[in-house]
Amino acid sequence: MARRYVLIVDDDPDLVETVxxxxxxxxYEVGKAYDGVEGEESIKKRRPDLLVLDVxxxxxxxxxxxxELKGNKATRDIPIILLTAVGDAVPTTTYTHxxxxxxxxxxxxxxPVDAKTxxxxxxxxxx
Amino acid sequence: xxxIKLGGLKLWEAGAQVVxxxxxxxxxxxxNVSGPLAAEKINISLFSHLAGDRGSEGGTALxxxxxxxxxxxxxxxxxxxxxxxxxxxxxxxxxxxxxxDQRLDVFGRxxxxxxxxxxxxxxxxxxxxxxxxVVSDPTVDxxxxxxxxxxxxxxxxxxxxxxxxxxxxDQRGGEIIAxxxxxxxxxxxxxxxxxxxxxxLPLTFPDLAxxxxxxxxxxxxxxxxxxxxxxxxxxxxxxxxxxIASIAADEVERVLTIHLPGSTFRRRSPVAALFLHGPxxxxxxxxxxxxxxxxxxxxxxxxxxxxxISSISAVISAEDLSAATGAIENAFSIPRARG
Numbered sequence: 137m138a139r140r141y142v143l144i145v146d147d148d149p150d151l152v153e154t155v156x157x158x159x160x161x162x163x164y165e166v167g168k169a170y171d172g173v174e175g176e177e178s179i180k181k182r183r184p185d186l187l188v189l190d191v192x193x194x195x196x197x198x199x200x201x202x203x204e205l206k207g208n209k210a211t212r213d214i215p216i217i218l219l220t221a222v223g224d225a226v227p228t229t230t231y232t233h234x235x236x237x238x239x240x241x242x243x244x245x246x247x248p249v250d251a252k253t254x255x256x257x258x259x260x261x262x263x
Numbered sequence: 264x265x266x267i268k269l270g271g272l273k274l275w276e277a278g279a280q281v282v283x284x285x286x287x288x289x290x291x292x293x294x295n296v297s298g299p300l301a302a303e304k305i306n307i308s309l310f311s312h313l314a315g316d317r318g319s320e321g322g323t324a325l326x327x328x329x330x331x332x333x334x335x336x337x338x339x340x341x342x343x344x345x346x347x348x349x350x351x352x353x354x355x356x357x358x359x360x361x362x363x364d365q366r367l368d369v370f371g372r373x374x375x376x377x378x379x380x381x382x383x384x385x386x387x388x389x390x391x392x393x394x395x396x397v398v399s400d401p402t403v404d405x406x407x408x409x410x411x412x413x414x415x416x417x418x419x420x421x422x423x424x425x426x427x428x429x430x431x432x433d434q435r436g437g438e439i440i441a442x443x444x445x446x447x448x449x450x451x452x453x454x455x456x457x458x459x460x461x462x463x464l465p466l467t468f469p470d471l472a473x474x475x476x477x478x479x480x481x482x483x484x485x486x487x488x489x490x491x492x493x494x495x496x497x498x499x500x501x502x503x504x505x506x507i508a509s510i511a512a513d514e515v516e517r518v519l520t521i522h523l524p525g526s527t528f529r530r531r532s533p534v535a536a537l538f539l540h541g542p543x544x545x546x547x548x549x550x551x552x553x554x555x556x557x558x559x560x561x562x563x564x565x566x567x568x569x570x571x572i573s574s575i576s577a578v579i580s581a582e583d584l585s586a587a588t589g590a591i592e593n594a595f596s597i598p599r600a601r602g
Binding site: 147148149150151152153154155168169170171173174177194195247248249250251 | 270271273359361362390391392393417418428429449450451452540541543572573574596
């Protein structure tokens with residue numbers, strides 16, 4: 137059976153490498169992009185089975201990319217896990233839950249991300 | 264020259280670097296350096312440290328936003344007789360490329376090219392994925408051109424493309440800002456890398472190119488580079504430290520002797536590296552302090568430290584590895600992937 141293809145889009149290269157390592161060890165095929173525009177281009181080249189998407193990124197915000205993908209017939213079915221900078225650990229942020237909800241992401245996980253939680257969330261879309 | 268394919272390039276601008284040079288082995292980093300900055304809730308963008316050893320030079324360097332440079336400099340406690348010099352550089356930026364995948368040809372190409380192009384390197388640090396170079400502001404643009412001369416990126420064909428994208432994202436930068444203040448600092452995992460040697464080399468700026476050539480040669484032997492730091496040292500030198508597998512010690516010594524014939528390098532063996540993946544270093548004050556305090560309470564000497572991007576890499580004596588990992592697992596929130 138073909139491996140599921142997960143695309144990680146985050147401008148934090150350490151997070152991308154860590155999450156990629158964890159997902160690869162679970163049998164996923166992983167693609168990497170380091171900002172919103174690169175993520176968008178990568179999706180055009182190859183449609184992922186799931187997208188892990190950061191919010192704060194250069195060139196295009198995660199929630200903008202998410203809204204565009206969810207507003208497009210061709211891509212709206214791609215499950216999106218949004219890594220949000222909203223949570224108990226983040227007292228200072230200009231990003232709000234309302235911003236995230238407007239994007240219609242399928243799952244929100246607050247940063248700092250618990251990598252195990254993230255992997256479980258990815259698994260949940262395929263079981 | 265074939266360009267090496269990488270994923271991305273980041274620029275952190277308008278920074279200041281506080282540099283401490285010391286011949287003292289016991290610097291008490293937590294009390295003198297990281298503690299006072301954590302108490303003032305100061306985010307550090309890059310933190311590198313190299314312990315002095317048997318009378319030889321050690322040092323510490325940290326980068327903060329330029330506006331905080333002077334106050335950081337005054338917060339760092341300088342004990343007379345112990346710390347010989349404290350300097351503040353108010354014209355630095357950080358260029359980071361990623362992922363390096365521990366490839367020595369990536370490190371070698373970068374160092375050699377930066378010296379060739381006259382990019383003034385004032386420090387180096389690594390994270391598990393990135394190489395961060397502290398460069399003087401007047402040579403940042405040149406540094407970006409150098410990087411595009413040596414490497415290619417999927418999203419940007421040229422340095423001009425990258426600059427245009429960077430400026431656009433810069434304008435948006437103010438729209439979303441977040442900082443992290445979780446009670447127990449969350450990290451994605453701790454990775455141990457044992458069986459390493461720590462090589463310490465005081466280098467002149469031109470020597471960096473020779474180190475780059477040596478790295479290219481190490482790379483041809485299939486070796487990896489999990490850790491590198493360089494920080495300013497007295498006499499316009501850079502104090503460099505790198506970790507390479509102990510099994511290659513003879514080969515490393517031979518190559519260094521050929522390419523850096525005038526240098527006095529030291530080897531510490533066996534050592535181990537600890538990588539704290541992704542604790543959002545840089546977006547959260549006090550992370551480096553939490554690690555330093557944890558290790559110093561154990562009487563574990565930090566031989567070298569590199570905090571860059573969002574991770575922390577520490578080099579300790581191999582015999583301290585087990586206790587250090589245990590203490591870190593208690594001091595930080597880590598997902599329990601095992602068992």
